[in-house]
Amino acid sequence: MILSMTGFGRAETVFEGKKITIDIKSLNSKNFDLNVKIPLRYKEKEFDIRKILNDKILRGKVDCYITCESLEDNNDVKINQEVVKNYMSQLREVGSDAPEFELLKMAVRMPDALTTKNSDLEENEWKCLLETVEHSIEKFIEFRQTEGNNLAEEIEKVVQNIEYNLSQVTQYEEERIQPIKDRYQAALKNFESVDETRYYQEMVYFVEKLDISEEKVRLSQHIKYYLEVMKNEDFNGKKLGFIAQEMGREINTLGSKANHSEIQKLVVEMKDDLEKIKEQTLNVL
16 A cells, blocks of 8 residues: 655653654655654653654654643752852852842852752653653554555556557557558659668568557556556555666657657547546655
C-alpha cells in the first residue's frame, strides 16, 4: 500500500504538573532528514528519540518539536537569602560604596547564591515521554496512510489514462504505413525499370523501423507492473519512480516512431499524464 511522505502527528500528556507536547511533521525528501527541538531537561534522551523516529518514519524531511510547560505556580529556583546577605556584607567590608541594589546584583551572581531543585530526569518521566513519542508517531503514520490512500486513487486514475491512450494507438497503425507505400509506388512510375525484389526489401526495412509493437507491449507491461507494486508493496516510492522512468522511455520511443498526427496527439497526452505521475510519486514513501 502507498504511504504519503507528508505527515503530521501530535500527542500530549501531563506528568507531575508538566504538560508535554510532541509535534511531528514531514515533507518529501530523497532521504531521512531529521530536525529535533527538545527542552534541555530531555536533552540526554535525544539520541534515543532520534533512533525511534528514524526506525518508524524511514524517509522524509522531518521536524519533531517537544515542549514541556509547567502547569503549577511554583518556581524551581530558590534564593539562598543568608548566603546573599553574607556576600553583601563582605562587599561592604572591602570598601564597596555601591548602592544596595548594585550590591544585590553582584551578590546573586556569586556561587551558591541560587539553587534549583533536582532536575534530573527520572525513569517514570522518561517512560511517560517515550509513550508520548510513540503516540505522536502513531498519529503521524495514520495521517500518512490517509494521505497515501488519496494519493493512490489519483495516481491510479492517471495511469489508467495512459493505458487508455495506448489502446487508442492501434486504430491508426495501418493508416500510418499506407501513405508511405503510396508515396513510394508513385515515385516508381518515374523510372523505366525497377528491381522489385530490392524495392520490397527497402519497404520492409522502412516499415520495420516504424514498427511500434514492441514499445506498446513494454509500455503495457510497465503500466501493469506499476499498479502491482503500488498496491502490493510497502515503502515503494523509489521503485515506483524507477518504473515511471521506464514508462517514459517507451512513450518517447513511441513518439519518435509515430509518423502519424493522431498518434502524436496520444503520445503528448501520455507524456502529460506521466509528468503528473512522476510529481505525485515523489511524495510516496
